[in-house]
Amino acid sequence: MEVSKRKANGVSPTNGYAHKKKKKTIDTEQDLEIVYFESEINFHSTVTKMKVHALLNEVTLKNNQRTEIDQFIKKITDEIKSIPQGKIRHLSKMSEWLEKFDIKIPLSFSKMSKPFQFIPPTIVETIGSYTYDGLIVKSSNKISTLVDLLVEMPRICIHKKDYLNNEYIEKRATYLCYLAKKLKYSLEFSHLNDTTLNQVVLLVRPNETSSFAIRILLAPEKDYFNEKRLLPTPSNLRWNWFTGNEEVDEPFYSTPNYNTSVLFDCRYRSTSEYLTELFLSSNELCNGLKLFKIWLEQRQLSHGFGSFEGAMPAFLLAYLLHTKKINKQMNSYQVFRILLVALMENDFSSSQCCSLTHEKITEDSFIEDECVLVDHSGLLNVFHSLLRAHYNRLKQEARISLNSFNDPAIDHFQTLFITSMEPIYSMDAIIQISSLDQHDKLLDQKSNRNQLIMDNLNNKHLLLSREVLKLLECGLKERINLLCPLPAFHQTIKTVSFLS
Template identity: 25%
Template sequence: MRHESLSSMYIQATEIAELPGFYVRIIPTASSLFDLSKLNLSTRNNIRAYTKDGINQPTPRYNNSILEDMFLEENAEYTGSTFANWKTLQEALVLLKVWARQRTSIYSHDCLNGYLISAILVFLTMDSGGSIINRSMTTRQIFRVAINFFATSKMWLKGLVIQPMKKRTISKEGIAHLLKTFDVAISDVSGHVNLAFRMTKSAFSELQDEAACTLNCLDKCRDGGFEELFMTKVDFGAKFDSCLRINLKGNSKVTALSFSSDDESWRILEKDVQSLLQQGLTDRTKMIRVLWRSTPSEWNIMDGFSEFGSSPLIVGVMLSLLEKSYRLVDIGPNPENRDEAIKFRKFWGEKAELRRFKDGAIAESTVWETETWERHTIIKRIADYVLTKHLLLRQEDLTHVVDQLDFCLLVGGQDPVSSSGALLEAFDTLAKQLRLLDDVPLKISTVQPLDSAFRHTSVFPPEPHPLAYEKSSQRLPNFAATCVRSLEVMIQLEGSGNWPLDPVAMEKTKSAFLLRIGESLEDRGMFVTASEDEINVLTSGYSFLLKIFHERGLVVQKQAGDSNIQSAPSKDKELFYRSQHSSMINGLHGIYQVYGPVVRLAKRWISAHLFSSFISEEAVELVVAYLFLRPFPFHAPSSRVTGFLRFLRLLSSFDWTFSPMIVDINNDFNLKDEKEINENFMLSRRSYEQNPYDIEPAMFLATSYDKSSEAWTKQSPSKSVLKRIASYAKSSAELLTNLIIHGQSGQYTWECLFRTPLSNYDAVILLHKEKLCRPHHVLFPAEIPNGKLVIQGKPSNDFHPYMPLSKSVVRSLHDTRDKLLVNFDPTAYFLRDLKCAFPVTFKLWHDSIGGDAIGLTWESSKKRGRDEDDEAMPDPTSILKEVGDVGKGLVRSVHLLKAPKLE
């Protein structure tokens, strides 16, 4: 069916066995079956049951559907004659159909189809369409003209008429009536049929938005956007910032609707939902799209139309600026405007209240009070309230995909990002004190934070520690964390010509400055510990790790004739990279506020699947930055769930082997820069033909400060690891897409996205959760895998993640502070020791954020450096026993799943 209960049918034949996937559709027509006067769109009623107060109502949609069948052959013949012998127009039509089909929500019952696209192209070739398309144009030009017409043309406001100007049979009044009756008007060659009578206002708005996005892609993509426009699926879940599923089965609003009306009953309800949400969400959204499931091809007519009510209604919401979307108060009419105030109160009910604002104005309003970290749920709260109030829905009938992934970012039911304000204040206080130091030979000119917590991308930014304050005026809790994560801060000194040129002497000079700075801070009441390369400062509840960067460290090598920064001393080089990276990511977060939450989800996913050892957090930040800077064929995401889905898809589908990922955050790359990056990339792929697996970096990330991908991915991930990451990302993306559209089902839940299958490893090491430095960050305690238990260990009493702070225990605050373990992580030290003991025996996979399992995969014999004649590898059981011995006190058990292969 054409997704209509009162229209003619498409009779679909059985699939032809010789041509799988090929179907034949028989479309009935009725060329001269009815009197045209009985099908007048303005006055005639052809559905007797459709009345109002006993008076028959016009049925323009039903009448138009019959007229469509009557003039189908005439329109098809006229369209065919236009396309005949016009190859470029035919090719452009194919491109437009592919483009539309890839955008599932515009290639639908209420928007475009292939027939309508061909009719619009015919219009653009005619004088009535301004002859915008002519035979001198190429296929690409015709495609662009058509897309531009969809996006910007004012002709839509006047209606399109597919008739030559001199042979026009439809009057201006007739066109005006079509525009009044229908949302979009395209009068056919006969002048009797509106070909776009099914197109809704929301669908047309989406079509214009998609076309505008396509034009932007054509202009900005280097290859004309072929991959983005024609090869990438723009599906509902990835396109919209928020998806809402409404279960209407058995709802009284649905059962009360009649199938004997001019419009389909389910289409009427679509419009009601659309209207309610637009009225409730106002300018918080750029677009709201409501779609009911179309008729399935296997639907049996004998089942009746009531089956439509059993499928959920899907709503896509695209957010406007987050300042609007996340605001707490909606201001309504002034109470003096009585009629509008009554309407406002009737719509909002108990949520409406009269408020006086700071400027003295008094107005009706609604308030959506919430914690700062929960503001992304305001849209959900408004939509749920409006729909339950006006459609008599239960809360369980609504599933709004907004905060389903928040569970993996929370600690104790709260997002630790809520304490970021205190962290920034603590840093500002420290920075001011550093700049004011007057007893250091050179003044401190720059203080820059480098930790991801300062750029809003840390999964768990540190919270204030009770022992990290200068004074003990704070009331101490009963317990506090034993381990404190230090936040790295880079400082620069004012210029001086007395710095030594020798790299070793330069590092010694830095150490001397650090010691002097530490002494000065200690004199000012801070708690300082120093080492040769850095000093650690406890102040305002946080731990800061200070390091000195001097540009001379980068210049020394240039003076020796090498202009490549990669040859500079490693410490200065690393600080330079991190400084540049932090500045750029901070700037990006200022533009895209949802960037931070998306990165946090991405990092949590990377860690949850035990990839922490292989991909740095800076690399993850750059990949996420790419999907904001190059979002095509989408707009940049405005929600964390959508952004996370696109991250997974990007990770799994990007052509890492043959394409560099160019992350141009400041939009300052020119052709010379791009040429340099491509040359560096080709140089890195020179060995591909000899050994496809021996290329580095496998993940080539180019930025303005690192055009050779030296900073974050030079050594890792390897191609084999990257392939594994991409495979996991693809699986997770498919699951997430299904969860967004269809919801949880059986064992497939939102939590599954962050559960990793331990059966994919050759051996598994389980750790004592209570001996991890932050056991409260463990998402899911690891389950004991199927396999041979090799060793079982008892927990050590030497380390506890929490220390008691009761008065009877804390005699001296200074002595208690000495028990704080700064940057101590038992798992990290255990992994370090394993890599030293077994450098080529196996590969280790772990979760650096909060995991109590470590995966182990055996290295190949080539990697281990053995020839076939060498002695056999030691028994894997004995190796794993040694592993348990290395981690004694931390290791709970070791399990062998697969023995190493002998190659």
């Protein structure tokens, strides 16, 4: 009766003393392993977060560095805008005049047959990853930080149809040389990338020991050229102009490489605005992009002939966001891992025609390109210069890196971001061709030889490099796992450097 009363009154039969909870015992060896791995995962995730945070702090520009760069950009901008208007000169005369100051127009092919007058620009602005803090500081390089500065050429300097017959490219190079003559800093001509040699840029540093450089990019005014005329299929170079023989009557060849190089310039500002808006909306997306750039840099995947360079990493991330493979709630490490998965699973071939726009893309538009990712305008293939052989190496490196995530014995953070993975040490055989001149017959066998040479403005080095890759791939077939060009690619034009 006493016990039942206590129960009815809600009183425990243990005289008010609560039962002590027994500790959960681990009965089996399997349970022990589960607990061990759970604690390992929790520990490593915490440590990895700390390491990622420290790494991002190391590669991100400090406030005092940004202040120094901003001050130098303002100084250059003011100087460029204050350059007085020049005289009208024939381009050939302009070339002779510049040579008096030891400035040679850095073009491999030009006719220089039009008049030109320098007019100071009205728009000079910073573009690229510097605007959304997506730069990484490369401490191992002579120039650790490269900032893009866009200078728009006034429309009075160029004609509405100067996209024809290389005239815009010649005037752009001359305009750049005129800027080089007026600026009083450490200057150096270079190329936008190691694949196409007609996109000349000017590197400006405060002095020769400075760790950062401003890369001056030239472009026509926004929406000045008809951008649909710069799709891959139209013909914007004429064979009789190229050969200098007016009597020769050749059919119009499509000029995809030439058209794309001009379209890249036209899309600079729109592209920068699109990416800046995207990455400023999420700090984790921006940090994920930085981790991806570090991974590319450690494997030398972001520079060299046909490499994954420039805005390609940013556009790949934008594409994954567009296709909802990633979202802005993910942390930077998750974003990076999904980027590797995307590299491994996606092909980006011309038959797929991946795009950042919902508009339908004509299948034949980018049939000549080995890899395709069309930007938000539906006009520009941002993967135009990316070789299929190089993308195959990207896929292989992504597969190796993803496997390291699943191996508890490997410190995957060290492997992914810290250790330098030079490609030369992962190859079983290296083929070095000292001169490609003896391989001219490879081009002679091509039915579209004339079109290829004209479209690449007589840059046979680029064409022959691609043909040698195709020949080796065809001959070796399944006997090799991977065939790709190494980053050490020597350009046919020597970089012109001088100190004003």
